[in-house]
Amino acid sequence: MGLSEPRTLAPFGRRTLSVTERREVGAYVVLAADDPAGPLPRAGQFYMLAAAERWGGREDERPFLPRAFSVLRARERAAGEERAADEERAADEERAADEERAADEERAAGEERAAGEERAAGEERAAGGSAGGECGVALEFMLEAVGPGTARLAELQPGDGLHVTGPLGIGFPDPHDGRRALLCGGGVGTAPLAIWQDELLARGEPAPTLLGFRDAAHAPGATLLQNARVATDDGSHGHHGLVTDLLAAELDAGDDVVVYACGPPPMLEAVRALCEERAVPSRLALESGMACGYGACFGCVVKLRGGGYLRLCVDGPVLDGELLAEVPAH
Amino acid sequence: MTVEFCGLRLAHPIVNGSGTFDAIAARRTFGDQLLESFPFAAFVSKTITLQPRHGNPPPRIYEAPAGMINSIGLPNKGLHAYLTDDLPQLAQLPVPIITNVMGSTSNELAELVTALEDRPQIDAIELNVSCPNVETGLDIGADPHELHAVVARLRPLTAKPLIVKLTPNTADVAAVAQAAEDAGADAVSLINTLRAYAPHPTRAGAAWLGNATGGLSGPAVRAVALAQVREVARRICIPVVGMGGVQSGLHAGSMLEAGATLVAVGTENFRDPAAGTRISRELDDLFANSGHKSDRTAGA
Numbered sequence: 186m187g188l189s190e191p192r193t194l195a196p197f198g199r200r201t202l203s204v205t206e207r208r209e210v211g212a213y214v215v216l217a218a219d220d221p222a223g224p225l226p227r228a229g230q231f232y233m234l235a236a237a238e239r240w241g242g243r244e245d246e247r248p249f250l251p252r253a254f255s256v257l258r259a260r261e262r263a264a265g266e267e268r269a270a271d272e273e274r275a276a277d278e279e280r281a282a283d284e285e286r287a288a289d290e291e292r293a294a295g296e297e298r299a300a301g302e303e304r305a306a307g308e309e310r311a312a313g314g315s316a317g318g319e320c321g322v323a324l325e326f327m328l329e330a331v332g333p334g335t336a337r338l339a340e341l342q343p344g345d346g347l348h349v350t351g352p353l354g355i356g357f358p359d360p361h362d363g364r365r366a367l368l369c370g371g372g373v374g375t376a377p378l379a380i381w382q383d384e385l386l387a388r389g390e391p392a393p394t395l396l397g398f399r400d401a402a403h404a405p406g407a408t409l410l411q412n413a414r415v416a417t418d419d420g421s422h423g424h425h426g427l428v429t430d431l432l433a434a435e436l437d438a439g440d441d442v443v444v445y446a447c448g449p450p451p452m453l454e455a456v457r458a459l460c461e462e463r464a465v466p467s468r469l470a471l472e473s474g475m476a477c478g479y480g481a482c483f484g485c486v487v488k489l490r491g492g493g494y495l496r497l498c499v500d501g502p503v504l505d506g507e508l509l510a511e512v513p514a515h
Numbered sequence: 516m517t518v519e520f521c522g523l524r525l526a527h528p529i530v531n532g533s534g535t536f537d538a539i540a541a542r543r544t545f546g547d548q549l550l551e552s553f554p555f556a557a558f559v560s561k562t563i564t565l566q567p568r569h570g571n572p573p574p575r576i577y578e579a580p581a582g583m584i585n586s587i588g589l590p591n592k593g594l595h596a597y598l599t600d601d602l603p604q605l606a607q608l609p610v611p612i613i614t615n616v617m618g619s620t621s622n623e624l625a626e627l628v629t630a631l632e633d634r635p636q637i638d639a640i641e642l643n644v645s646c647p648n649v650e651t652g653l654d655i656g657a658d659p660h661e662l663h664a665v666v667a668r669l670r671p672l673t674a675k676p677l678i679v680k681l682t683p684n685t686a687d688v689a690a691v692a693q694a695a696e697d698a699g700a701d702a703v704s705l706i707n708t709l710r711a712y713a714p715h716p717t718r719a720g721a722a723w724l725g726n727a728t729g730g731l732s733g734p735a736v737r738a739v740a741l742a743q744v745r746e747v748a749r750r751i752c753i754p755v756v757g758m759g760g761v762q763s764g765l766h767a768g769s770m771l772e773a774g775a776t777l778v779a780v781g782t783e784n785f786r787d788p789a790a791g792t793r794i795s796r797e798l799d800d801l802f803a804n805s806g807h808k809s810d811r812t813a814g815a
Contacts, residue, residue, distance in 0.1 A: 194546040198789025235786070246580035249733065350788060353544060476576050476583060477785035480540025483561075483587045484576035493569050494590065497765065500538045514596055 190456040191227040191356040191503075195479075201237050205323070211405030213329050213373065214339040215257065216348050221321035221378075228381035229356030229470050229503045233478040234326065237339050237346025248334035251348065253475045255377035255447065255502070257409065258325040312398045324349075327409065335361055353478045354502050357381050357468055360443045362491045364466070366392035368410075369432050369456055371448025372403065377470050377503075378447060379409050386411070397428025397452060429455040439466050444506075447472075454512035467506030473497050487513055516799055518556070520754060520777055521676035521701045523611050523638055525556035527777075529795040530759050531765065533615040533680065534561045535642060539604050541788060549590045551607060554791030557611045559779070560597075563798045564616070565623050567593035572725035574645070577713040582709045582760070583735025583782060584602065586726040589617065594630055603637055611638035618772030619663045625672060632673040640675050645682030646708040657685040659694035663703065666698035678756065680686040681747070684710045688743050689750040696751045704756035704779065705747060706740045732759040733782040741773050748774020762790070764797020 206217035224231075233251035240248055330339040341347060357377070360366045366385055370378045375396050385392050394413040398404045401421035408411045415423030416431055424431055429452065432444070441461050446456040447470035460467035473485040478498045486494035487501070490510040495501065519524045520814075530552075536563070538558055542549050570590030578586040592600065599612075605612050614637045620625035624642065631637050644656030644665065650664040655661050666679060679695040681688055683706040691800070692703050706731025740759020748755045757775030761767050767778040778798075783790040 192543075194548075195544055197545040197548040197552055198792070241581065249579055249581060249786075250583060266775055332721035348787075358633040394676055449811075474574065474576055474578075476585075476782075477788070479788055480537045481535055481788070482535075482576065482585065482785050483534075483570060485587060486570065486573055486575065486590075488573075494573075495538070499543055 191228050191229065191358055192354070193230060193356075195351050195353055196222055196224070199348050202324075202349055203499050204341050204343050204347050206232045206491070207342055210409060211329075211408050212402040213327055215325055215327055215409070216338065216341060216347070217323060217325045218349070219262065219321060220349065223263075223324070223348075223349075224258050224320050225261055225322050226256050226324075226352030226380075227356030228384050229255065229377045230351065230352035231478070231502060232326070232349045233475070234338060234350030235334075235348040236341055237348050240337065240348075240455060243333040243337065245333070248332075248337060249405050250334075250476050251327070251350070251478070252334040253472070253478055253502075254326045254328060254340065255352075255374075256324055256352065257327040257376040257379050258383065259380060261509050262320040262323050264320055269427070303496045327373055327379075327406070329373050336363075350478060353432065354498055355472070355500070357445055357503050360390075360501050361466075364441050366390065367432075367435060367442040367444050369393040369428060369444055369446040369448075370395070371397040371428055371452040372399065372406070374446075374448030374452070374470070374472070375406055375409060376447070376459045378445065381445060382410050395428050395431040395435065396512075397448065406414075406423050413482070428452065428457070429459055432456060432459060436465060438461050445458050445469060446470070450514050452513050457506045457509060457512055459504055468503050469506050469512065470503045471497055471501055473502075473510065516802060518777065520557075521639060522677070522755065523557065525538040525611070525777070527556045527637065527795040528771065528775075528777045529791050529798070530555045530557045530613070530756065530777050530790065531559050533559045533643065533778040534589075535559065535781040535784045536788075538608055539571045539601060542604075545788070550607065551635050552789070553609050554784075554789050554795075555780075556777075556795070557613055557638070558608050559613045559641060560601075560613045560615050561591055563591050563594055563597045564589060564591045565594050565626060565628065567591065567596065571632075574723060575729075576726055577723050577729070579711070579731060579733070580735060582731055582735035583785075584713050584724065584729040584731050585708065586704070586724045586729030588726060594627060595789055598630065598634065602634060609777070611637060613641050614638040615641040615643050615680070617643035620746075623805055624665060624669055628669050629674045639678060640673060640702075641678040641680055641704060642669070643680050643803065645680050649663065652686065653670060654682050655778070656680075656682040656691060659687075659690045659714070663694040663698045666695055666700050670699035678702040678704050680707060681705040681743075682707050683719075683743055684764060689746045692747040692751050693746045696753050700753060702754045702756060703747060703751065703763060706736065706743050706759045709736055709739065717798060722798060732760070734762055736760050737766065744770060744775050745773040752803065761794065764794050764799075764801045767794050767798045768801050 202218040256462040403423035408439040476482040477484040480499035483498040571588030616627040711731035713723040737760030744757040754776035757770035759777035
């Protein structure tokens with residue numbers, strides 16, 4: 186920790202983005218959104234997400250709290266892109282205004298004015314931001330509908346509002362001591378490895394990438410990364426077995442690596458134990474139920490090997506595997 | 516819309532509930548922008564105890580219908596580290612600091628209050644006598660006689676405003692509030708969380724939370740909070756900090772109408788770190804556009 190920690194500061198407060206794309210990748214949904222006021226996140230950082238509309242009212246009147254998602258992919262938006270998007274939006278608004286005018290001229294004028302003010306405010310924020318590109322960033326998130334929150338997020342369509350707070354937490358630190366990066370992910374936990382692989386490839390440091398999935402429906406998640414070797418629990422794709430089988434073989438071939446891992450707790454624990462056994466450093470991106478994502482609620486703690494707890498949202502979610510005696514099952 | 520509260524002049528009536536905003540962690544996340552647009556008119560610290568506490572085993576939170584249950588267990592660095600590590604950083608905030616403390620005996624509380632009295636950076640002290648998810652069960656704040664004795668013991672130890680945070684988990688909250696006032700408290704704050712339990716979704720008979728029971732907060736408790744604030748404000752003359760499920764300026768306005776002088780935002784901070792800013796702005800608009808009387812908020 187300290188000055189060198191891979192953390193991009195977040196703009197203060199929740200902001201509302203517009204979903205630009207929704208695509209299905211096997212059992213997963215990838216949501217893309219433009220973040221005009223946002224900075225470029227570091228690989229491994231996360232965002233708290235909530236649908237701007239109808240967040241609540243499902244099973245048990247949930248969801249209520251926002252949901253934490255590691256960013257799948259991020260890139261700075263080009264100046265032309267910003268203009269094109271603005272023109273598109275302006276055209277949309279004009280079209281809408283035309284339709285409205287037919288029905289209610291006065292109301293349309295009011296909405297146009299409001300939209301203009303909103304846009305101006307957005308530009309002002311973007312100009313004030315320091316860490317991001319001048320035109321903001323395009324973000325992607327990977328999700329799977331497993332509960333009321335993820336189900337609501339997974340049904341969002343282009344144009345729908347997405348509340349975000351972020352980027353949050355600390356991302357992946359660089360490999361050190363001349364070691365190479367090795368990426369190992371499982372399920373929806375492949376997300377932070379995609380942006381990390383993008384960064385490593387851009388630096389000319391390709392890393393072996395091992396991904397595990399439950400079955401044929403989930404295996405297409407591997408296409409979100411390049412050159413991934415796949416393991417599936419049901420043998421439908423790649424190695425029939427666990428991704429940690431692939432990891433063990435990879436470490437047999439050479440253990441001058443840092444293992445970057447994210448996935449379900451049992452997988453992450455297997456990675457941690459394997460790395461400990463081989464004296465290989467590991468950087469684990471953990472997940473936890475979170476209420477806030479910025480250190481306020483103390484709800485997302487993980488038990489440390491030396492006793493006591495650490496908040497995953499501000500001191501993680503990426504942790505040095507050595508800090509943990511085990512990856513908790515929750 | 517400035518507010519006078521226990522001799523403090525505040526820019527607006529919105530503060531945070533104790534334990535719902537960590538200004539130091541927030542600054543690590545949002546940088547100095549946090550100081551430039553700090554969402555609250557005063558900052559209320561998380562509960563500080565004499566000795567450090569690790570807090571409860573996870574899971575610590577559960578999403579409930581229109582709210583959440585927490586059993587955090589008051590993790591904190593302890594008094595010494597709070598004063599040496601945290602207070603200098605908190606003193607950089609552009610607003611007054613209210614330090615919340617809890618002790619399991621009146622001697623412990625006396626030691627805490629005496630230590631805080633020495634610190635000019637601290638503007639007021641809030642006594643947590645209501646946390647439902649710690650230890651034995653007998654809450655000081657559940658019994659008027661017990662509370663009177665404790666507050667009377669602490670009152671001579673400090674010239675700073677003493678705020679007593681009341682628990683809703685008691686038979687007669689107004690009687691406890693009355694005891695606080697009689698013993699010399701400068702204000703009361705309420706409500707704390709309502710004692711709550713969540714079953715494990717898959718393991719029959721097991722609890723979800725690591726500590727089994729916790730406290731319910733969020734919009735689910737707002738109606739209860741309004742009733743209790745109203746009842747307490749009618750009984751006592753000292754100012755009331757009202758909280759419980761406030762998510763908008765309209766909700767804050769309801770708290771003021773129920774008799775609160777300040778309104779604390781808690782769980783909504785988790786959903787939006789800048790909720791306090793939005794709520795105080797909405798409250799301003801409410802006053803500008805309606806017949807709300809702003810003099811109602813000018814406390815004793």
